[in-house]
Every structure is written in C-alpha cells, then in structure tokens.
Amino acid sequence: MVNYHQIIVSVSLVLVLLTKEGTSQLSDKLNVQNSCVSKTTCRECIQTKNCAWCLQPDFGDKPRCFQPSLTPFAGSCSEEWTWNPDNEQKIVFNRELTRAGSASGGSSASGGYEGSYSSSSSSSSSSSSSHSFGASGSYGASGSYGASGQQSIVQISPQRVGLKLRINEEHRLHMRYSQAEDYPVDLYYLMDLSKSMEDDKEKLSKLGDLLSDTMRNITNNFRLGFGSFVDKVLMPYVSTVPKKLVNPCEKCEAPYGFKNHMTLSTNTTLFSEEVRRAAVSGNLDAPEGGFDAIMQAVVCRNQIGWREQARRLLVFSTDAGFHYAGDGKLGGVVTPNDGHCHLDSRGLYTHSTLQDYPSISQVNLKVKQNAINVIFAVTSSQSKVYEKLSTHVEGSSSAILSEDSSNVVELVRDEYSKISSSVEMKDNATSAVKITYSSSCLGNGPPIQTNKCDGLKVGDVVSFTAEIVVTSCPQNEKDWNQIFQIYPVGINESLIVDLEMLCSCPCENPNHSGFEANSPKCKGFGSYKCGICECDEFHFGPNCECSVSDIHSEVSMSRQCRPDNTSVIDCNGRGTCVCGICECEKRPHPEEVISGKFCECDNFSCDRHNGLLCSGPDHGTCSCGECICQPGWIGDACDCRATNETCKPPGGGEICSGHGTCECGACRCDVTPDGRFSGRYCEKCPTCSGRCHELKDCVQCQMYKTGPLAESDLCTKTCTKFVPIEVDVVVADEEKDEHLCTFYDEDDCKFQFVYTDHVEDEQVDVRAKKTRECPPKVFMIGIVFGVIAFIVLIGLAILLLWKLLTTIHDRREFARFEKERMMAKWDTGENPIYKQATSTFKNPTYAGK
Ligand SMILES: *[C@@H]1O[C@H](CO)[C@@H](O)[C@H](O)[C@H]1NC(C)=O
Ligand SMILES: *[C@@H]1O[C@H](CO)[C@@H](O)[C@H](O)[C@H]1NC(C)=O
Ligand SMILES: *[C@@H]1O[C@H](CO)[C@@H](O)[C@H](O)[C@H]1NC(C)=O
Ligand SMILES: *[C@@H]1O[C@H](CO)[C@@H](O)[C@H](O)[C@H]1NC(C)=O
Ligand SMILES: *[C@@H]1O[C@H](CO)[C@@H](O)[C@H](O)[C@H]1NC(C)=O
Ligand SMILES: *[C@@H]1O[C@H](CO)[C@@H](O)[C@H](O)[C@H]1NC(C)=O
Ligand SMILES: *[C@@H]1O[C@H](CO)[C@@H](O)[C@H](O)[C@H]1NC(C)=O
Ligand SMILES: *[C@@H]1O[C@H](CO)[C@@H](O)[C@H](O)[C@H]1NC(C)=O
Numbered sequence: 001m002v003n004y005h006q007i008i009v010s011v012s013l014v015l016v017l018l019t020k021e022g023t024s025q026l027s028d029k030l031n032v033q034n035s036c037v038s039k040t041t042c043r044e045c046i047q048t049k050n051c052a053w054c055l056q057p058d059f060g061d062k063p064r065c066f067q068p069s070l071t072p073f074a075g076s077c078s079e080e081w082t083w084n085p086d087n088e089q090k091i092v093f094n095r096e097l098t099r100a101g102s103a104s105g106g107s108s109a110s111g112g113y114e115g116s117y118s119s120s121s122s123s124s125s126s127s128s129s130s131h132s133f134g135a136s137g138s139y140g141a142s143g144s145y146g147a148s149g150q151q152s153i154v155q156i157s158p159q160r161v162g163l164k165l166r167i168n169e170e171h172r173l174h175m176r177y178s179q180a181e182d183y184p185v186d187l188y189y190l191m192d193l194s195k196s197m198e199d200d201k202e203k204l205s206k207l208g209d210l211l212s213d214t215m216r217n218i219t220n221n222f223r224l225g226f227g228s229f230v231d232k233v234l235m236p237y238v239s240t241v242p243k244k245l246v247n248p249c250e251k252c253e254a255p256y257g258f259k260n261h262m263t264l265s266t267n268t269t270l271f272s273e274e275v276r277r278a279a280v281s282g283n284l285d286a287p288e289g290g291f292d293a294i295m296q297a298v299v300c301r302n303q304i305g306w307r308e309q310a311r312r313l314l315v316f317s318t319d320a321g322f323h324y325a326g327d328g329k330l331g332g333v334v335t336p337n338d339g340h341c342h343l344d345s346r347g348l349y350t351h352s353t354l355q356d357y358p359s360i361s362q363v364n365l366k367v368k369q370n371a372i373n374v375i376f377a378v379t380s381s382q383s384k385v386y387e388k389l390s391t392h393v394e395g396s397s398s399a400i401l402s403e404d405s406s407n408v409v410e411l412v413r414d415e416y417s418k419i420s421s422s423v424e425m426k427d428n429a430t431s432a433v434k435i436t437y438s439s440s441c442l443g444n445g446p447p448i449q450t451n452k453c454d455g456l457k458v459g460d461v462v463s464f465t466a467e468i469v470v471t472s473c474p475q476n477e478k479d480w481n482q483i484f485q486i487y488p489v490g491i492n493e494s495l496i497v498d499l500e501m502l503c504s505c506p507c508e509n510p511n512h513s514g515f516e517a518n519s520p521k522c523k524g525f526g527s528y529k530c531g532i533c534e535c536d537e538f539h540f541g542p543n544c545e546c547s548v549s550d551i552h553s554e555v556s557m558s559r560q561c562r563p564d565n566t567s568v569i570d571c572n573g574r575g576t577c578v579c580g581i582c583e584c585e586k587r588p589h590p591e592e593v594i595s596g597k598f599c600e601c602d603n604f605s606c607d608r609h610n611g612l613l614c615s616g617p618d619h620g621t622c623s624c625g626e627c628i629c630q631p632g633w634i635g636d637a638c639d640c641r642a643t644n645e646t647c648k649p650p651g652g653g654e655i656c657s658g659h660g661t662c663e664c665g666a667c668r669c670d671v672t673p674d675g676r677f678s679g680r681y682c683e684k685c686p687t688c689s690g691r692c693h694e695l696k697d698c699v700q701c702q703m704y705k706t707g708p709l710a711e712s713d714l715c716t717k718t719c720t721k722f723v724p725i726e727v728d729v730v731v732a733d734e735e736k737d738e739h740l741c742t743f744y745d746e747d748d749c750k751f752q753f754v755y756t757d758h759v760e761d762e763q764v765d766v767r768a769k770k771t772r773e774c775p776p777k778v779f780m781i782g783i784v785f786g787v788i789a790f791i792v793l794i795g796l797a798i799l800l801l802w803k804l805l806t807t808i809h810d811r812r813e814f815a816r817f818e819k820e821r822m823m824a825k826w827d828t829g830e831n832p833i834y835k836q837a838t839s840t841f842k843n844p845t846y847a848g849k
Helices: 002-037 042-046 102-109 117-136 142-148 195-218 242-246 268-277 290-299 327-331 360-369 380-392 408-420 554-560 692-704 714-718 780-823
Strands: 052-054 088-093 160-165 171-178 185-192 222-229 258-265 311-318 373-379 397-401 423-427 433-439 461-470 481-488 495-501 526-529 532-535 575-578 581-584 620-623 626-629 660-663 666-669 725-727 738-744 750-757 764-769
Touching (some): 042 052, 160 461, 195 222, 195 268, 258 268, 290 311, 360 380, 433 481, 461 495, 692 750, 692 764
Parallel strands (some): 185 311, 725 764
Antiparallel strands (some): 423 481, 526 532, 575 581, 738 750
16 A cells, blocks of 8 residues: 555656656746847847847737747748847958968078068068968958058968857857968067176177077077166165265166167177176165066067067066066155156166056056067076066066076077967957857867967967857947957957947837837827837837826826725736736736736636636636626536526425525535434434434344344344345445444444435345454453462562561671670770870970980
8 A cells, every 4th residue: 555655656756857847948938938028129129139029010919029939929020020130240351371481481582681670571572472462362451461561471360350249149250370480579688787687697698699599590580689777766776875876886887767778680799799788787675677677668669679560579587576566656756657658869768767667467458468478587586476477467478597697598499489389369358248269279179168279380270269259238339339359469460350249220220211200100209110119208108108297196107007095006916007007917828818907807717616617618607706607507616507406306395305405406404403404305304313223133133143133033034124235344425325323232343334225115225344343352350360460479579588688687797796796805904995194295306405
C-alpha cells in the first residue's frame, strides 16, 4: 500500500516537473512577446530587442509593437507597414594590408635615410604604394592620401566602417592586423642627468653607434633623438642658493627642467656627440622631475620630430623616483599641468616653474593619444615602482638598467622586440557601447576572448573579431551617432567606426510621409505619427479625445473610475482609468471578458459544477459573476433541475412524503425535535426504530451459528426472509437507504451487518461481515496469581536481605569489641588522661649563658 502511494507520488511529481518545464518555455516566449506588447511608441519598441513596429493606419486596438518571429502576430501587420531595421555594416575604406617586403623595397631603393622621413618616403611610395593604391582605387579619398605618401604602410584593415546597430543586438566586426616589415621606428632617449647618472651618460655616448646599428638591423628606417631632465629649479627640489644655481656641484652645469638636445634624426654621430656634450647637473631631493620631461617629449610632436607613421619608443632612463601632480605645491607651484607643449627655440621647457607636475593619468592620456611606447629603463632599486607605473600607462613597459647603463643596447632591443611582437586592440567607445574582442591569434583553434596576441613576427596576419553591442540609447540624442576607433596599442593606425544607434524611427520625423501635425485623426490636438497620436500637453487618450481642462485634477478623474468613495483603486484594479473612463484589461484567453463601468463584471468567475462554468453552456451562461440558467435548470451553477417530479415517491404522493422540501431535485428532509426524517423521500420517521433488532438473531445464527436461534433447526425455520451476503467490510450507503447495525454477542464479539428494505415487497437485503471481531482472550487468573506471587517474592527477598545485613553488622561489631579488649593493656596505676601539673619552656633566643 505504502509503495503504491510512493509510486503515485513520484509519477505525479515527474508529471508536474515535465509540465512545468513546458510551461516555463512557453512563458519565456510569452514574456518576450509581452516585452514588445507593452511598448507604446515606435521609439521604445525599436529600442527593444526583437521587436518590430507596425505603422499601418486603422490597425485597431491591437498592440503595434510585436515580435515578428512569433506567428500569431506575424500576419496581422503587412510587410510594407512593418518597421524592423536590422544591423547594417558598410565598409568605407578597406585598403589591403602592406605585405612583407613591399615597404622595404622602396626604402632600400632610396639608399639609406637622410633628412626627414616624409621626403624619402614620398619617393619610395612611387614604387611601394602601387599595389595598395590599386586596391584602394575605388575609394575617392585615396587621392588625398597619395599626396602625403605616408599611408603607404597599412597594418590594420579595414580602416573605416559604418555601422547601424539596434539596441542589444550584437554585431560582429572582423579586422586583420599585420606588422609590416621595416616599419619605421623613432627612438627618443630621455635621460635623467642628475649627478649620479654621470657614468651612464659616458656609457651611452659610447654605445650610441651600436644602439643605432642594432636597431637598423631590425628596421631600415630608424631615427634616434635625445633629451634630458633634472627637476624644477625651485626649492626644495634644487638648491636656490645663487652660487649653487650656477654650479650645483663639481663639474656641474646649472639645473633645468627638461631639455630637448636632439630631435629625432638618422645621424648617430650627432647622437653620440650630443650625449657627450650634455652636462650633468645637481639637485637636492631624491625624486626627479621625470614626468615633466615625459609630458613634453610626448606632446611636442614637431620639436621632438615624431613621425606620424612610426613605432614610437620613448626610453626613459633614471636611477631615482619621480615627482607627480601635487608635489609642485612644495615649491609653490599650484597651477595644474595643462598637457601642452612649452618648449622654446633652444628646446628648453619654459613652464617648468609655472606648472605642476602632470599626474599619472595625464601622462597615460597623452601617451595613449600619441601612440607612444614608453620604456622605463631604471636601476634595480627603482624597478618595483616603475613596474607598477607601467601598468597604469598604456603600452609602456619597464626593464632593469645596469648601474652604468652598459646593457642599454640589449635592453632597447629586447623591449622593442617584445613590443613589436605583440598586438593589443583597444578602443575609445563610450560606455553605451560594449566591445569584446576575440581572436585565435596565430593558432588554428577556435577564437578565444582576448584583445592581445603575442609572438608575432613580421608578416604574420592576425584576425580579430569585435563583438559590438549597444547596451542602451544615450540620453542625449546627439550621442546616437558617434565615431570611435579601434586601434592596436602603440601604433598610430586605427579602424574608425561610424556608429549610428537605431534608437528612433524615421516615421517620427516631421518630414516622413506618414507624419501629420495637428492631424484630424488626433482630433486636431496632436500629431499623427507611426500610426499613433502624440497629443499636445493639454490632451490625452488614444486619439487625444481627453482634455486636461475637462478633468481638472487627477483625483476627480480617478473618482469617476471608482464605484464609490470608499474604494481606493481605479476600475476595481482590473483596468486603467483613461480620462475618467475605465478601460478594462484584456485577458490572455479570448473567451474571458471583463466588462462593466468599473470593470466590476466578468463572464468567467461564476460558480462551477463538475468543472464547467454554470454547468456548461446548455445549462446556463455566466454574466457579471452570476449564472443565468436555461429554462429547466436552477441553482447557483444551474446544476439543478427546476422540477419537483424527482422528489415524489414512486408510488405517488406528496413531495418528499410531506416531510421535506425539494431542493435541486432531491429531498431535504425536515428536522423534528425527535430527529430528522430520513430516506430518499423522507418517508422514514425519526422515532421508528430500525429493523436491526428484528434481523439480529437470524443474522447471528445464519452467519456465525451463535445466538438464541443457533440450536436445533430453529434457524432454518424462522429465518426465511433473507440470506445474508458475506462481505469483508460493511459500509452503509445512505443514498440507497441502507442501515448499519452493530451488536455485541454473548462472547463479547462485535458483528455488523447492513440491510436494505424493499419498498415494494417485504423482502430485505442483508450484507453481513464475514467474521466477528472478538477481543483477544486473556488468562485473567494467571495474571492475578502471577502478581500476588511476585509481591510475596519481593517481600521475602527484602526480609532475607535485612536479615543478612544485620547479621554482618553484628559480627563486625563483635569483632571490634574483641580486638579492643585485647589492646587494653595499660598500667592500671597510670591514668592515660593524667597530665603533669608543671610545664617547662625554653626561650629559643637565650643562648645558655
Ligand atoms: C646586424 O646583423 C648582422 C647580420 O645579421 C650581424 O652580423 C651584425 O653583427 C648585426 N649588427 C648588430 C649591431 O647587431
Ligand atoms: C651628423 O652630425 C655631425 C655632427 O653634427 C655632422 O658633422 C655630420 O655632417 C652629420 N652627418 C650627416 C650625414 O648629416
Ligand atoms: C596619426 O596619423 C594621422 C594620419 O594618418 C595623423 O593625422 C595624426 O596626427 C597622427 N597622430 C599622431 C599622434 O601622430
Ligand atoms: C575616439 O578617438 C577618435 C580619434 O581620436 C575621436 O575622433 C573620437 O571622437 C573618439 N571617440 C570617442 C567616443 O571618444
Ligand atoms: C528629414 O529630416 C532629417 C532631419 O530632421 C534629415 O536628416 C532627413 O534627410 C530628412 N529627410 C527627407 C526625406 O527630407
Ligand atoms: C463619502 O461620501 C459620502 C456622501 O456622498 C460622505 O458622507 C462621506 O463622508 C464620504 N466619505 C469619504 C471618506 O469621503
Ligand atoms: C464572454 O463574453 C464574450 C463576449 O461577450 C464571449 O465571446 C465569450 O464567449 C464569453 N465567455 C464565456 C465563457 O461565456
Ligand atoms: C417544488 O416544491 C417547492 C416546495 O417544496 C415549491 O416551493 C416549488 O414551487 C415547487 N416547484 C415546482 C416547479 O413545482
């Protein structure tokens, strides 16, 4: 039995789970549907994923925002009236990546580099750019690039893309990156020239040629520059004692903030010479003004001579820490750094004592804007600090310089190859646009989410996929069109994306053909656009039919939507109050309708019988919570026949034998002080005893062979009216007028039977329980004797125990007495408690003299 139950429970559990699964999927679908349906303007609709707007006039009450992929709504709006733009991509510029060798071919032909890059490259472009121009010929803009010639190297493709994106619908943009061979390299060496760096300077000037040769081995197109810095010429950074200002230390020159000694050039002889000529200077505090120098070296593009298209390396070498924004206040400089170039004709920083040091983020911003790779070449004691700093400056790295800068060549070579062998994609999109990058880098595997690839060699092509999602429409409509760039860090090339967010509908534009200002469709109080009315500020309602002046306040308007002043919700909570009139909710099931002035009625919440509303349509219909029955039916759920015929006894007579009322086709019998009438037709009086006693003896003898009739043949003679039917369980069915009789016989056994009178004849039907229920036989005398014997035994045991204990005790006492008697052997002349009358004491401090 239990197992059976468990099985049923588990089966039904599985069923419940299954149906839950099914309904949750369905409800998911419905939710998407609903998220569309609830949008009331084209703009809101189009900003919701997967929704489309129907512009069709005379569309009725149906929701205009719908999900085209769901069938029930797909047919209702014709294609031409549906506004459902998709993501769109248009490639504006897509010049081929510069292949390995094509750039070098031009440069080697020009035979080494003299002067500026632009002059030499324009000559090289005649040969090298022919290939790329061929590819870009279809773009009108390529001509303008041709003039400068500097666009001949292309490392990222495509270069410009136009996108139109829906909100929250992702778009995948593919791009490729390849490092060109002989890509120009600009290296500016920025050196701390405080006294402690003297030996480094000597070394650098010796290594200048080697540095340039090594780099030229990597790229043909290499330029070198040199600058130095000390610190702001102010207390407490530098001693301002007049003598010290001129000559701060032995063989030192006057201190300065930053000086550009040599703009980027190919003349390495000049580099060595400039480094040698630069004089060291002295300062007081340990940190130096390196940030001022980095800022100037980065932003002074013309003075430093950074080329537009080149890998730009800024090697920053020092053996000390740095001052940063706020430190200037120590010297009384409060103006923040403005991030502009302030170099005079001699290359000296003019605003050193006028502006504070830049902050780390200012440095980062300018480094980013100018696509410069900063290499912090610092002594080991400072490397921890600069390593941390490099994580905050985009594209920078830090490396350990030996005490005398002897490893500077390897350092630069290693850092350069580290920088150039990796590519990292970044962008400057606003927060409304989310971009995630993925690439399989050089491998063949599936793309993984990363924006960085390492281990690239010249000529390797890496594909990136940017997944672009517009997460929300910015508040400001101007931001709906924006331009952002995706760029490889440290390279002045980028993929420019012109992004148009599809946040609004063209039909909302006054020059759209469907747009009607002050349209008669909106009673002249609003503009008709995208199929709906947008009312002026004094009107509302679907067709602007409600006026603010009619309904003075929201309170009075609400009042019209409430049945009386005691209710606190409009339209009974089942509708919305629109200009004083209730608009009742629509039910998901079309058969179910809410109606009434205050939405107080519906035709689905009437009484049910057997699960059918008003017992089904052929019995009655539901109206405003009450069943309206068809003729022939009555009752709350129209489940009763409206006739009294079924209450009349078969032989004819009064309804319910005159002892009851006919309700719902059945008798409800009267209750008298003696009890209730019973029987189907209330024909049995409460005082008339049943026939239990009459039948008892016969049942007893026929079923169990006991009772007064059991002897001889009395049973067969007397009991002729019925033969009881054996059953296991006897239950009386009141409906069938059965009566239950229960008796106890002389053996105290319970027996039960049920009888039914036949109204027509004298016969009775009897069902009796197969076996009597006898109480288990108990051996009473045994129990009584057992209890008595038990009590006697316990008494005896206690007596014995007591006797035993007293005997032991007595024996012990006697033994002790005997022992003491043996011991008592003192001299009878001496009383043991006698004490002498005199006592002698000795003074312990008394030495006996
Ligand atoms: C440049 O490369 C050549 C050949 O690869 C090599 O012999 C030479 O030593 C390199 N020069 C430098 C300065 O590394
Ligand atoms: C390089 O600079 C040195 C020193 O200023 C100068 O003598 C030499 O002519 C320059 N060489 C070139 C090729 O310009
Ligand atoms: C990057 O290159 C573009 C031309 O391609 C140029 O207009 C721009 O000034 C360059 N940016 C920097 C920081 O050099
Ligand atoms: C991203 O940078 C480009 C070039 O510097 C600039 O034109 C654009 O406005 C920037 N975009 C954003 C969203 O800041
Ligand atoms: C409609 O006006 C918008 C600006 O309000 C303009 O961009 C668009 O080109 C105009 N379209 C037509 C068809 O005039
Ligand atoms: C409701 O209206 C009745 C008469 O219209 C008024 O007597 C009663 O004070 C009102 N109750 C409230 C709560 O406004
Ligand atoms: C409720 O009323 C609507 C419209 O009167 C009808 O179409 C629908 O069948 C009714 N539903 C029921 C259950 O009677
Ligand atoms: C049925 O009997 C009840 C009283 O029991 C009476 O009120 C009712 O009118 C009768 N109905 C018919 C249809 O005779």
